[in-house]
Amino acid sequence: MEGHVSLPLTLLLLLLCSLPGVCGFPFGPVLDLDVTPRTTIFSQGLLGCQRFSSRSQNYSILLLEEDNGVLYVGARGALYALDTANVSKPGNPKIDWEASAEQKKQCLNKGKNNQTECYNHIRLLQRYNETHLYVCGTHAFRPLCAYIDVEHFNFSSGFEEGRDRCPYDPAKGYAGLIVDGEMFSASQYEFRSSPDIRRNFPFPTLRTEEAPTRWLLEADFVGSALLKESTNSSVGDDDKIYFFFTERSQEQMAYPSQTRVARVARVCKGDWGGQRTLQRKWTSFLKARLVCSVPDYELQLNVLRSVFVLQGPDVHNSVFYGVFGLEWKNIKASAVCQYSFADMQRAFEGPYMEVHDSKWREYTGKVPEPRPGSCITDVHRSKGINSSRDLPDNVLTFARRHPLMSTQVHPVGGRPLLFKRSVNYVKMAVHRVEALDGLVYTVLFLGTDEGWLHRAVEVRGQMHIIEELQLFERPQPVDSMVISQRQRSLFVGSSSAVLRVPLSSCRRYTSCFDCVLSRDPFCGWDGALCVDISSLTNRSSLIQDVQRGNRGCSNSLGAVAERRRSVMSGDDVLLQCELRSNLAVPRWTLDGRELQGYGLDSGHRVGTDGLLLIGARPEQSGEYRCYAAEKDVWALVRTYSVRVQPDPPLSVVPTSPTDTPSATSTTATLSVSTGGPTERPLPSPPAPLPPGPEFRTYRRMEAMYISLVAVLSGLCLVLTVVLLYVSFCTRGAYQRRKYSQQGQAEPGAGRLELKTISSHCNGRQDSRRGARRSLSASNMDQLGDSFLQIVPGGGSPGKSPPPPAPPLPPPLPCSEYASSEYTNGMSATLPSVLRKMNGNSYVLLRQQADPEGSTSALYHSFTEELNRILEKRKHIQLDPQPPDESSV
Incomplete structure (x- = not known):
């Protein structure tokens, strides 16, 4: 019986949870982390944007070369060389690279989708040497690669087999990098193969191990990076390639519903595989878990969607940012976590994990020398180990069975920099800029799965979203982003177009308060306009406050147009006040006295869209001012001069029984002006108004x-x-x-x-x-x-049929x-x-x-x-x- 009673009670709880704000799990307690963009700009309001589009689609690969002023774009079935100064300029060089009709037919015979998969999707576009680029495409489920002559922008030779260098499926995660003529890639290459990290050329090629311990388990790669750790190294260290991905969890998870984890893996650039053990396999492969969670509320974001490595003046001062999401597809949420290179190195130098009783546990035994998974350094060379082929078999055997590190990489500060509900960030780019206060600020550009761009600045460990921009009217994911410091622009690629968006549009801020409250490190107020601080050599007169966002502007009212309203007594009047900032709240004053929002007998209501005067009375005449209150600053937005005219005396005119209601009624006209002479009210029809009390009764029917x-x-x-x-x-x-x-x-x-x-x-x-x-x-x-x-x-049998059922209730x-x-x-x-x-x-x-x-x-x-x-x-x-x- 108890189980039976709990069923309707459970349905009741589910019903209540369906109401907004009742059940917020798992996001109810983390509302304080959710950051609201200050301003929202729709596609019609974008400033300084340039757009490139053609008959091709899926502009997913961008290669920017600042010195040459060229943006190379890899699309579906085509490649383009765009001028970074003007991507909209017609006549851009183009290479058509469509899959042949025969190959498309074979793709269709394999059961693939002839509307998405049976095309040539460009997956890799990298600089190979001074004269050539290297490109790979899916080619309708038969990958091919080729070299491009940069000077003439055409294919310089025949095509190469790309099955080991490019994935078959355009939807599979992929990361590719060419370093000093060597190609490193990570993906699920062949149709039924397992994910793999490879060095494709030169010979010998290397790959990850699959037995007895599989190093990668259903991995989905999102990016890769080269860190030149050999530069100024005191121990003769080697450069390393880092790969970022999400894979199925191998270790025991705290929550059974979570099956995937984010990882970072590394290999040494000079790795050549083992002599007998791990032949043509990596000897330096190690991986560690990336953690991005809200520890106070036990909220785990374990799916890595994008990564950006920001290299400092020294490789050990480098940091990288990751965009994380939830494993559940039906819930949107995103977080941005920042990691330091030192913490990542500490994880790779820590204890190993091993499989014990079909479970991964921390290894507590003895570790052989030299340390497995490490690169060749001066210490190795002093012992006669000059390459990975000289490593002892016991070291390589240990490395084969212990690819996973026990130490996890936690974000700086132990928590995300930014958390956003109801948004899926899919791509990111990071830029550093020096503001007027001499401090260097980190600006994040975050692209969503619906074609929006969020621009955020990090201030004292907290994120402030300056604005959100709608880049595309039709919702579509942001596929790629790259920053041009020379053009001071962000290039964005999507399925329909390539956009050039300025790093900041300072002229959008029309007042001192708006410019300062934006806390935009690119912008400053010069006394008349909000300008880009990089365009001025003399910055002494500029006003900017990134740290607090509320200092520098005077309390003068400024040039705000005054509007006049003349209304009849008893009318309802809406005084509109549109606030541009999502963080501001409206404040109204009448003749200098602040009006409260919801007094029972106040005769007015304060809303987000304006002030509503209910049944205007003559004593409500006066000067109304609307302020945008933000960060303890009141900025004047609108001014109204309202005059409430008393009701004219009513005259009774006898009417015949055949008179219609329209013939015996009068409509009052509202006269509105914007600073000029007040318009005269229209003359009333000769029919009398209805009796006063009865007329007011109709006015209160709405309540x-x-x-x-x-x-x-x-x-x-x-x-x-x-x-x-x-x-x-x-x-x-x-x-x-x-x-x-x-x-x-x-x-x-x-x-x-x-x-x-x-x-x-x-x-x-x-x-x-x-x-x-x-x-x-x-x-x-x-x-x-x-x-x-x-x-x-x-x-x-034999009995009469039962009487008909009673009628249904109404x-x-x-x-x-x-x-x-x-x-x-x-x-x-x-x-x-x-x-x-x-x-x-x-x-x-x-x-x-x-x-x-x-x-x-x-x-x-x-x-x-x-x-x-x-x-x-x-x-x-x-x-x-x-x-x-x-x-x-």
């Missing part, structure tokens, strides 16, 4: 309607919960068979018997009531306060409870009728005899009927976005 709607909404919610409770109680009683069945069902019988169930719905049977009675039309009035249970019964007042046409397509006249309640639950209303003798729908339990309806719904899918074209 009565709002109250009535609120009461009815509450009643609808209560009725929904009660009906859910009753339906599940009756179903529980039916399943426990707390009733007696009269007669046996025979083929063709469709008669139903009604049994009483205790109105307490608690499963207890009152012994004083005796056996429950079979109901008929003559004893329906004997039910009292008991519920009715519909029970399939049998009809005896529909409930809430329109969502009853309808003549239901979502499952059944009409109210069908034998089995379902009444929709609250979107997912149903109540059986009536069952008639089946004329053909088939089994009645009500013969099945309520659970089976509901499962059938929901199973039918489950196969109804939304129409996918129509494809742009077909490859075949």
Whole structure:
């Protein structure tokens, strides 16, 4: 019985959790971390943007060469060389590289999608040497690579087999890097192969190990980076290649629902594999876990989506940023974590993990010398080990079985720099700029899966989102981003276009307060305009406050236009005040006195869109000012001069019975001006106004309607919960068979018997009531306060059919409870009728005899009927976005 009662209670909790703000798990407690962008700019308001697009699609690969002033773009079936000064300039050099018709046909025969997969998607575009680029494409599931002559921008030779250098599938994660003529890549290459990190050329090629311990497990790569640790190294260290990815977890997780973890792996650039053990395999492969979590609330973000390495003046001062998301696809949330190079090095120098009893545990035994997984240094050379091929077999055997480190890499400060709900960041770029205070600030550019760009600045360990920009009107993910310091621009690639966006649009801020409150390190106020500080050599007169964002501007009112309003007494008037900042709140004053928001007898209401005067009175005349209050600063936005004119005396004019209401009414006209002479009110029609009290009564009907709607909404919610409770109680009683069945069902019988169930719905049977009675039309009035249970019964031969069922009760007042046409397509006249309640639950209303003798729908339990309806719904899918074209 306890389990039965908990079911409706659980549904009640789910119902309450569906209401906004009731259940916020897992994000309710972390609202203080959620950062709100200060301003929102839609695509129509973008300033200084340039756009490039053509017949090609998927501009996902960008290669910027500042010295040459060229932005190389890899798209679907084409490559472009764009001028960084003007990407919109027509006539940009282009290379067409479409897959052949025969190859597209073979791709289609393999069962691939001829609208997405059977094209040549560019996955790698890198500088190979001074004269050539190197490019690889999927080529309709047969990867090819080629060299490009930079001077003439064309293919300089034939194509090379790319199966070991480029993935087949354009949707697979991929990371590629060419360093000193050597190519390093990471992906799932062949159709059914496992993920792998490889050195593709020169010979010998290297790859990761798969047995007895698989080094990579369903890895999805997002990026790679080269750190030149040999530069100025005191120990003769080697350069290292770092790969960032997400893979299926091998170690035990704190939460069973989490199956994936973020990783960083490294290999040495000078690794040549082992002599006998680990032949043509990495001897320096090590990996560690990247942690990005909110420790106070046990919120783990374990899917790495993007990474950006920001190298400092010294490699040991380098930092890298990662964009993380949740493993659950139906919940949007993102976090940005910052990691230091020193913490990453500490993890790779720490203890190892090993497999023990099918579980990964920290290795506590003896570690052989020289340390497995390390690069060749002066210490190794002093012992006669000049390359990885000279390493002892016991060291290589240990390295094969211990690729995972026990120490985890935690973010700087132990928590994310930025957390954002309802947003999926997918790409990022980082830039450092010096502000007027002499400090260097880190600015993050974050692209979303819907084509928005968030520009944020780090101030004292906290992130301030300066603005969010809508880059594309049609939602689409940001595929690539690269920063040009020379052009002071950000280049963004997506499925439809390439955009050049300025690093900052200072001229968007039109006042001193707006410029300073933005806390934009690129911008400063020069006394008349908000300007880019890099464009001026003399910056002594500029005003900027990135640290606090509220100092420097005078309290003068500035040039704010005054508007005049002349209204009639008793009218409702809205004084609009649009705030550009999402962080500001409106503050209103009347003749210098601040107005409060929701006084019962104040006669006004303060909202986010303006001030509403309700039933204006002559004493409400005066000067109204709207301020944007932000960070203890009140900035004047609007000024209104309002004059409330008293009602004119009413004259009664006799009317004939045939007069229409329109002929005996007068419409008052609102006169509005913007600083000029006040317009004269239009003359009133000769018909008199209705009596004063009765006219005001009509004006207050709106409040009565709002109250009535609120009461009815509450009643609808209560009725929904009660009906859910009753339906599940009756179903529980039916399943426990707390009733007696009269007669046996025979083929063709469709008669139903009604049994009483205790109105307490608690499963207890009152012994004083005796056996429950079979109901008929003559004893329906004997039910009292008991519920009715519909029970399939049998009809005896020779007996007359049962009387018809009583008529259905009238529909409930809430329109969502009853309808003549239901979502499952059944009409109210069908034998089995379902009444929709609250979107997912149903109540059986009536069952008639089946004329053909088939089994009645009500013969099945309520659970089976509901499962059938929901199973039918489950196969109804939304129409996918129509494809742009077909490859075949």
